[in-house]
Amino acid sequence: MRNEIELESIIEDYLNGKLTEAEAIAFEQLRLNDPSVDHKVVTHKYFLDSLKEYSNILDLKAKMDHAHGQIDVDALSRKLGPHPSFIVNLWRKNKSAIAVAASFILLSVVSIYSIQQNTEQTGNVKLVSMELAKIKNSQSNLIRKINSNNSPRNIRPANFGGTGFALTSNGYFLTNLHVVEGADSIVIVDNKGNQYRVKVERSDSQYDLAVLKIDDGVAFPGLANLPYRLKQNGIGMGDEVYTLGYPREESVLGQGYVSSKSGYGGDTTQYQVSIDVNPGNSGGPLLDQDGNIIGVISAKQERVDGASFAVKSKYIQEIINTIPDDSLSKKASFSKKNVLRGLNKKEKLEKINDYVFMIKVYK
């Protein structure tokens, strides 16, 4: 207690410049050596400044009140107050206010109507949503729980669903690790309904990425050359982006823009995008206008609509690099020419859609 009081009075003297030169040097040394002392000095300074500011304004207000007392406000008011002809103006003002009010009511009726339309749809999606508290508490991973079994080939229904996309033409796919983690078996389904069993080839828990490979012994016809390439640079705020994913049995397009170059809590490995994603979108590719892959959709912020996060494409490249080159043929890379350039949006999406797969996970 005694020491605390001493310390504070020294800090006060220091801030007020009342220490001798030698004392001040010694004290500065103490500040450097002891962060807790330094912290106290900073807080105390901030506090004293606030107090000083407070007393200045208090003083100024008192002086102004004094000055105000010298003014004959009533006489001035009579002279300067609204003129009778202002009633006409007032009426005119009200007329426009009524017009504003009327258009506002019209607008709200329309928007309430459209909100009702919207909530019907999202309500259904939310029913099948499920949270896996894996990466961060306030981020919800976008795994979809599949309730129905509408594929006759499976005896058991799939428990979880996600999205993945082709990394190579010979059977490597990328998705989020949280989609496939802890799975007994994983099946990918293309947009024609063909199913292929896959296994996890590589996983990266740091960036929540997993590379899947067609299981040995499964006949996989292979894909044509990948239409997209990875793009790492030159992506900025406001760039239009879209994603394809399987929040339900059909692939669904989501469109938006890059809203921040960092993800949840300033995570620089991610982008924040304004796309409204739903459970099942996890692992979907994040594409730019030209059809380049710039990231992987991985999570959305809970209770905040339209704030989703995508792992940057740089980390896709990193996980690809961990796979031996000779087992990859015609892989997606940063360098290859983009064959989609020049096509219109619909044609691009049709092409890319063949390379985006639904992932069914059995646990």
Add this chain to the structure above:
Amino acid sequence: MSNKLSSSVPTDREVVLGILNNSEDALNKLYAGYFPMILQFILNNNGDEDDAKDVYQEGIIVLYNKIKGGDFELSSKLKTYIYSVCRRIWLKKLAQQSKKTNNISDFEDIVSTEIDLEEHEEKDRQFEKMQAAILHLGEPCKTIIQDFYINNLSMHDISEKFGYTNTDNAKTQKYKCLQRLKKLFFQS
């Protein structure tokens, strides 16, 4: 509006120098000089005399802080600046009371004051925080703190005023009071 304001107004240089020198006379002249302008504006835009006083005093505080801050450049006439600041403050208050803010009757030119007002709002929050903290502090702490930090009384004066047997006791008391005030201030 045909009512031209005729009260005597100090020159802009007088005001700035006066404020920098803490001259009370300059403040009085400034206050009396531009109050009618703001009163006229508020009265004709859904306000009363008290609103005019509050808004005007807030506007003068903004001007004070700007001049005292040292970065004051007379890019516009002082009159225009004060008018613009007060206008902005009043429009904001009207919006907060959800009164209509279209069709504002203007009497002067306007310059942009957004940055100054953002700074002012931050300072105002600090002011209110401190005011609330001091209010909750209670006696005798409130008076001790005000005497020491605001009225600049010495520890010796304070111990005499409050009848402490020696300055050390007064110091201990002041320390405890300050700790409590800090706690109130930083927690709010």
